[in-house]
Amino acid sequence: MTEDDVRAHLDALAKPRRSLGRLEDIAVSLALTQQRLDPRTRPRRIVLFAGDHGCVADGVSAWPSAVTGMMVATILAGRATSSALAAAHGCDLRLVDVGVASARPVAPPPFFRDARVADGTVSLAHDAAMTAAQFDAAWRVGVEEAQAAVADGAALLIAGEMGIGNTTPAAALTTLLTGLSPVEAVGAGAGADAAIVVTKACVVTAAVARATPLLGHDDRAAIASVAGYEIAAMAGFFAEGAARGATLLLDGYVATAAALVAAHLAPGSERAMIAGHLSVEPGHGAALAQLGLTPMLDWGMRLGEGSGALVALPLVDAAAALLADVARLDAIGAERAD
Ligand SMILES: Cc1cc2ncn([C@H]3O[C@H](COP(=O)(O)O)[C@@H](O)[C@H]3O)c2cc1C
Numbered sequence: 001m002t003e004d005d006v007r008a009h010l011d012a013l014a015k016p017r018r019s020l021g022r023l024e025d026i027a028v029s030l031a032l033t034q035q036r037l038d039p040r041t042r043p044r045r046i047v048l049f050a051g052d053h054g055c056v057a058d059g060v061s062a063w064p065s066a067v068t069g070m071m072v073a074t075i076l077a078g079r080a081t082s083s084a085l086a087a088a089h090g091c092d093l094r095l096v097d098v099g100v101a102s103a104r105p106v107a108p109p110p111f112f113r114d115a116r117v118a119d120g121t122v123s124l125a126h127d128a129a130m131t132a133a134q135f136d137a138a139w140r141v142g143v144e145e146a147q148a149a150v151a152d153g154a155a156l157l158i159a160g161e162m163g164i165g166n167t168t169p170a171a172a173l174t175t176l177l178t179g180l181s182p183v184e185a186v187g188a189g190a191g192a193d194a195a196i197v198v199t200k201a202c203v204v205t206a207a208v209a210r211a212t213p214l215l216g217h218d219d220r221a222a223i224a225s226v227a228g229y230e231i232a233a234m235a236g237f238f239a240e241g242a243a244r245g246a247t248l249l250l251d252g253y254v255a256t257a258a259a260l261v262a263a264h265l266a267p268g269s270e271r272a273m274i275a276g277h278l279s280v281e282p283g284h285g286a287a288l289a290q291l292g293l294t295p296m297l298d299w300g301m302r303l304g305e306g307s308g309a310l311v312a313l314p315l316v317d318a319a320a321a322l323l324a325d326v327a328r329l330d331a332i333g334a335e336r337a338d
């Protein structure tokens with residue numbers, strides 16, 4: 001099935017041609033990734049991957065790493081933003097610890113999975129954040145989560161993240177994989193002031209300078225050196241979800257950095273992606289452009305946790321309903337004058 005086939009189907013529905021604008025683009029994307037004219041958005045699942053970042057000790061965030069563990073507990077209690085939005089939109093939610101530094105939480109599977117690769121990354125300000133083997137281990141966790149979601153019937157997948165400091169590796173990956181400058185790639189994250197943003201730019205500059213020579217002959221090592229465990233897991237989740245014909249609804253800057261990694265290591269993964277929103281983070285637009293994606297919403301959101309994707313989710317439902325439930329023009333006896 002090609003884009004022309006889906007457009008022809010949409011044009012034959014009981015409405016003027018292309019009258020639903022961008023909603024029709026989302027319908028096309030859904031139909032193409034799932035290769036059916038009645039794509040499914042239910043059941044759907046968000047997997048939240050959590051990890052900590054050594055660079056927080058270098059002053060890149062307004063928050064201490066301990067907040068990652070506190071938010072993990074809050075998600076487990078069902079009281080985070082992602083919990084509320086997932087419940088509001090009928091989205092199954094799972095939480096996976098791939099690299100948190102706080103004490104391991106105790107919670108029942110499958111809602112929670114302890115798949116910790118390490119207690120946080122090494123600071124990318126000074127050294128490689130993780131080894132290629134650690135990157136592979138986290139990627140594999142994401143692959144397994146996508147396989148489990150698809151096996152449970154989910155056709156639409158969202159990856160969210162929790163990890164204080166993770167807008168710094170996101171900026172480093174965006175710089176490494178898009179060519180954006182470090183200054184253009186860094187932003188306020190979870191509320192950093194101007195001095196912290198300057199520190200972030202310096203840290204990203206140093207990290208990318210170490211990673212760039214590796215790119216081209218050892219891409220995994222280059223990416224691993226500036227990544228985070230939750231980002232590596234999200235990348236594996238995206239690559240496997242795309243390979244299995246699921247639709248991937250992207251969140252903000254951090255999720256998109258993982259999407260860039262997936263597209264780099266598993267080319268073509270980006271064709272399964274729909275961009276939920278444009279984050280306030282200044283590098284996000286360039287990252288999405290590199291993937292060939294146009295964000296659905298531009299609502300000034302800058303949270304992560306999958307929140308932007310979850311807010312956009314009902315619009316994706318609307319696109320699926322359009323394809324599946326609208327009568328054809330010929331079925332109602334109408335013909336165009338032209
Ligand atoms: C209470 C709280 C809840 C969050 N939920 C997501 N994030 C988001 O902010 C963090 C990244 O921003 P930075 O790189 O500036 O630290 C990540 O944890 C991300 O998920 C949160 C941040 C906080 C403080």
Ligand SMILES: O=C(O)c1cccnc1
Nearest residue numbers: 252253254279302303304
């Ligand atoms: O866009 C994001 O993913 C984002 C922005 C700020 C903080 N955490 C995540």
